[in-house]
Amino acid sequence: MSIKITSIMALVATLACLTHTPAYAVGNFYTIKDLGAIGDGTLSWASGINQNGQVVGHNYASHAFLYSNGSIGDLGTLGGGYSDAYGINGSGQVVGGAYTAGNAARTAFLYSNGTMSSLGTLGGTNSAAYSINNNGQVVGEANTAVYNSCCSFTSHAFLYSNNVMTDLGTFGGSDSRAFGINNSGQIVGGAFTADNTAYHAFLFSNGAMSDLGTFGGTRSEAFGINSNGQVVGIAQSLDNTAYHAFLYSNGTMSNLGTLGGTNSFAISINNNGQVVGESDTVGNSARTAFLYSNGAMSDLNSLLNQGSGWTLLEANGINDLGQIVGMGTINGQSHAYLMTPTAVPVPAAAWLFGSGLLGMAGFVRKCTTRLETRK
Structure with a gap:
């Protein structure tokens, strides 16, 4: 976009237009820390962060980790070979899924005071915990004792509170799962409708x-909720050909769009209404991490120093300080990262005005999101 200013009125009009354009100027607004990987050091993935900057995820050896006070620790398993951590609360309690001895089953765990404990199931074999609030309430999914038509256990969303796991049910269909819980005990996730032909965010x-509905398609799912009751997730379009990130607020589901590609996925939202996730880029040639803030979706890579060496692929968590965690590539390896804001991204018009570059207003509007649930 090229703008030629020919009068004071044109200047005022142009600046007003740009100020309301939801795009950000490229700049070094974040520092980034490589969280490395336990094991051979080639892979790690960060899934959650609390307000204290503690980070959880899993590493190359497929063990859950906790990053705290500058060091990363292996949380181990429940006797088997693998574990994953998905959520952490303000007290540093961690939840996830871990295999038992002989890898016979994978069950939800709570890691607290240095000990990993199984939360059990709803009568079946497997379970996983995805989020924990500051009251110690945990949500996730767990097998029931009922077999579905595919000869496997059905899986239902659960709430674990006061040492009791409660089945949250479905919309009448076979399965459901819960991904997020806020400090008020509000829970979000997804569930099948009665005929199992549709799966909706709840x-x-x-x-x-x-039921939070969709964008006209048959599927949606919610992954995060903040203390204000704002919900984020994904929803299908009318023809079921695309998933788009959504923000549900005050009873309305809003489409956050993409970064130019087909699909986007919103994963996490903080109490300031900032959203992170993933989106396809133009031509669907790549998927990239995004930040949605102040009505604009930005490629997280554009907010880093251009010489950082990182390519950010996933953004899975954001706290109220604006710190973001996820996964990206660095030196040919996939590593967990922790991004910390050093400045507030400024709308493109203000950056252009301050720089005196009134004859250049070239910037790209980006949008994004994605979900990947690891089991």
Whole structure:
């Protein structure tokens, strides 16, 4: 886009237009820390962060890790070979899924005070925990004792509170799962409808499961919720050909768009309304991490120093300080990262005005999101 200023009125009009354009100027707004990897050092993945900057995820050896006070620790397993950590609360309690001895089963765990404990199931074999709030309430999914038509256990969303695992049910269909819980006990996830032909995002509040709908398609799922009750996730378009990130707020589901490609996925939202996730880029040639803030979706890579060496692929968590965690590539390896803001990204118009570059307003608007649930 090229702008030629021919009068004071044109200048005022142009600046007003640009100020309302939801795009950000490229700049070094974040520092980034490589969280490395336990084991051979080639792979790690960060899935959650609390307000204290503690980070959880898994490493190359497929063990859950906790990054705290500058060091990364292996949380081990429940006797088997693998574990994954997905959520952490303000007290440093961690939840995830871990295999038992002989890798016979994978069950939800709570890691607290240096000990990993199994949370059990709903009568079946496997379970996994995805989020924990500051009251110690945990949500996830667990097998029931019921077999579905595919001869495997059904899996239902659960709430674990006061040492009791409660089945949250479905919309009448076979399966459901819960991904997020806020400090008020509101829970989000996804569940099948009665005929199992549709799978919809839900908000569970005051003992009832509400259907958040879709963008006209048959599938949606919610992954994060903040203390204000704002929900993020994915929803299909009318023709079921694309998933787009959504923000559900005050009873309305808004489409956050993409970064030019087909699909996007919103994973996490902080109490300031900032959203992170993944999006396809133009031509669907790549998928990249995004930050949605102040009405604009930006490629996280554009907010790093251009010489950082990183390519950020996933953004999976954001805290109220604006710190972001996820996975990217560095030196040909896939590593977990922790991004910390050093400055507030400025709307492109303000950057151009401050720089005196009134004859150049070239910037790209980007949008994004994605979900990948690891089991």
